[in-house]
Amino acid sequence: MSHFIRNCIYQGKNLFREGSYTFWVILYPIILATFFYAAFGGMMDPSFEDLKVGVEENSGITHVLEEIDFINIYEVSKDELVQKFENDEIDAFVDDNLNLTVNKSGINQTIIKEVVEQIKQTIKLNRPIDGSEFSVSYVLGRDQESNSLTVIFYSLIAMVSTYGVFAGVETASLIQANLSNIAIRINSTPLKKQNFLIAGVMVSLLLNLFANAALLLFINYILKIHLFNNIKYSTIIILLGNLFGVILGIFIGVSNKKSSTKTLMAIAITLLLSFFSGMMGPWIKVMIDKHVPFLSRVNPISIMSNNLYRINFLGSTKSLGEGVIILIGYCIMLLFASYLFLRRKSYDSI
Amino acid sequence: MTVYKYFIKVALKNKWIIIMYITIFFVMTLLNSTDAMKREESFVETRLNIGIIDKSMSELSSGLREYLEKENNIVDILEDEEYIKEQIFLEIADAVIIIPEDFDQKVVNKKEAILIYKDDRKPQALQIENQVNKFLAFANITYKDGRFELEDVKEALNESVEVQLLSSGDSYARTGVDSWFRFYYKFTGYVIIGVYIAIIGLVMSDFRDKNVDNRRKISSKRFLDFNKEMYLGQLTLAAAVTAVFIVASMLIMGKKLGEVYYIKYLVNLIVFSFSILCLTFLISNITRNKYAITALSTVLSLGTSFISGVMVPQELLGDKVLAIAKFFPMYYFVKINDSMIKSLLEVRYELFMQLLFAVVFLLIGLIFSKRAQKA
Numbered sequence: 001m002s003h004f005i006r007n008c009i010y011q012g013k014n015l016f017r018e019g020s021y022t023f024w025v026i027l028y029p030i031i032l033a034t035f036f037y038a039a040f041g042g043m044m045d046p047s048f049e050d051l052k053v054g055v056e057e058n059s060g061i062t063h064v065l066e067e068i069d070f071i072n073i074y075e076v077s078k079d080e081l082v083q084k085f086e087n088d089e090i091d092a093f094v095d096d097n098l099n100l101t102v103n104k105s106g107i108n109q110t111i112i113k114e115v116v117e118q119i120k121q122t123i124k125l126n127r128p129i130d131g132s133e134f135s136v137s138y139v140l141g142r143d144q145e146s147n148s149l150t151v152i153f154y155s156l157i158a159m160v161s162t163y164g165v166f167a168g169v170e171t172a173s174l175i176q177a178n179l180s181n182i183a184i185r186i187n188s189t190p191l192k193k194q195n196f197l198i199a200g201v202m203v204s205l206l207l208n209l210f211a212n213a214a215l216l217l218f219i220n221y222i223l224k225i226h227l228f229n230n231i232k233y234s235t236i237i238i239l240l241g242n243l244f245g246v247i248l249g250i251f252i253g254v255s256n257k258k259s260s261t262k263t264l265m266a267i268a269i270t271l272l273l274s275f276f277s278g279m280m281g282p283w284i285k286v287m288i289d290k291h292v293p294f295l296s297r298v299n300p301i302s303i304m305s306n307n308l309y310r311i312n313f314l315g316s317t318k319s320l321g322e323g324v325i326i327l328i329g330y331c332i333m334l335l336f337a338s339y340l341f342l343r344r345k346s347y348d349s350i
Numbered sequence: 351m352t353v354y355k356y357f358i359k360v361a362l363k364n365k366w367i368i369i370m371y372i373t374i375f376f377v378m379t380l381l382n383s384t385d386a387m388k389r390e391e392s393f394v395e396t397r398l399n400i401g402i403i404d405k406s407m408s409e410l411s412s413g414l415r416e417y418l419e420k421e422n423n424i425v426d427i428l429e430d431e432e433y434i435k436e437q438i439f440l441e442i443a444d445a446v447i448i449i450p451e452d453f454d455q456k457v458v459n460k461k462e463a464i465l466i467y468k469d470d471r472k473p474q475a476l477q478i479e480n481q482v483n484k485f486l487a488f489a490n491i492t493y494k495d496g497r498f499e500l501e502d503v504k505e506a507l508n509e510s511v512e513v514q515l516l517s518s519g520d521s522y523a524r525t526g527v528d529s530w531f532r533f534y535y536k537f538t539g540y541v542i543i544g545v546y547i548a549i550i551g552l553v554m555s556d557f558r559d560k561n562v563d564n565r566r567k568i569s570s571k572r573f574l575d576f577n578k579e580m581y582l583g584q585l586t587l588a589a590a591v592t593a594v595f596i597v598a599s600m601l602i603m604g605k606k607l608g609e610v611y612y613i614k615y616l617v618n619l620i621v622f623s624f625s626i627l628c629l630t631f632l633i634s635n636i637t638r639n640k641y642a643i644t645a646l647s648t649v650l651s652l653g654t655s656f657i658s659g660v661m662v663p664q665e666l667l668g669d670k671v672l673a674i675a676k677f678f679p680m681y682y683f684v685k686i687n688d689s690m691i692k693s694l695l696e697v698r699y700e701l702f703m704q705l706l707f708a709v710v711f712l713l714i715g716l717i718f719s720k721r722a723q724k725a
Contacts, residue, residue: 020641031649035656038671046472103516107473110396116511118484125506127491138486139479140462144438146469260640261367272374280661286442313439316432
């Protein structure tokens, strides 16, 4: 046991002294989250403002539009139209013949068009009405907040939870004699490689979890984006993501490549998987879901980010079981493959 | 040209990782720009994306469905609450409508006859509610002797108003092809930073080896010559990367190249590439640590892309964000890329700014290099 603890301490120190590790695992996610927030922050909370409709002075239509509670009316003369549009003071202008003038297309303009059309259509219908017909609501609404941009943050968290990959790469090269000097020494001592490896996995996991916690606190308290409602299941997903990351790192690490190549590989793989899961825009995820749904079911980052938003935003745990099984499956497969590569290795010359 | 030759040799030795890197980013660029064609705003009327589940299948519900289908885009939907909520959450559907079995009865009795899932904070929710209520109110008005006169409703609903569009700028003149180029080249800007710094840094890390460096110092190779050849090597590699993206865009769009002002995209990308190459030169002179180089590659590429409007349009970004973005060449690159111009002269200031950045990067790089020489 004391060997194990000593191994852990040494490996922990080793990782912490590696500047690149501190950067990738702690600083980089926070920098990235800040950039995301700068770019998308303003778009995450849609609010509906009343529509601004311009009419001519003493227009006959004013009293009809006044009845509608989501419309504000402004009297505008035709000469100042361009100016009013440019200053965003009105969304649309309606003249006495019920013709509409707009300066851009959009949902606000479409709603106004719909309202004005309704007046025309009611006249065309030509039936006796007393006005009460239009005060009935036939709709039973179910509110579901839409917030596809949070996918970006969930995807970032999912990606970062796999960043144990860097520590994994490092650990693997610490026990391969052809890759590092320390490994030569370790290989020539009676120290058991597997103990060293397990200690490495433990340390990597702990450090990465610590980094994840820092990121989550940063997002929650500094950026003030609240992403987690269900802590229990979210923790399971993030833990599994960490485990997957470290093991993927070991798997990449056992290949006989230069360490800078391996770091590039680790970055490229995690970045691509995150891209597919919607980290650079939820529309990519939506497109993948539509055309290659299989990919988003097997992409480990997608599994994590999809489950995170389902658990926390939609209160659904339906796909959680499948996700957990697939992630564990990956871990076992990669671990086994790495083990095959590492076991009983001997070197003719170093 | 020993240094140059050696540089190319090291690059070739790393060819697989370089090819992998370029391929991955190329796939991302393609996906991003293919999707772009659809993201363009439509003219005047905004069509919502709605899902409809009709359990009534009556004449009235078919009429409603027909009307909604005419006004909106229909998306496929499953009758499963969790699935429906997810579609709304991801904004795949703006609203999902469920028409119950006893629909007609409820409408006649003026009860809440229809279930709609929507996000109440958005104007789209209001729009769909208006459409449904209007149709059903009209239907009820025509209700006589136990049946709706849907033909009359349909006729009335065909009545529409005239919409005049005051043109403010020519943002509507964009074609799908132009959007494709815009998104493709914008994203290529991101890739250029990421790939340049990463792969050139990778190759440079071999030169930064202490032993190699010491040997170079005692050699008769002049400092400026060494840097010149080094820069030439980087230029070759960089040109190859940029060429891949340019040629690919030409191959993909082929004949449609004539439909856009292509020279703008081309010149802009080349100028930007040059500026980033100088940035890479600077970085490889500031730090020897290959990890720091990879870190910078990712932070600078993603960071400047986000704040300069590669991922989201510049007009949606805050003023403060854009003020910071102006300190990076990416901002000017995106600005030209998104502009609607007929001549390059209109964007000469932005082009000049990118070149200015290039010169500054290069000079600072040389200063650092000189300092390292003395140390």
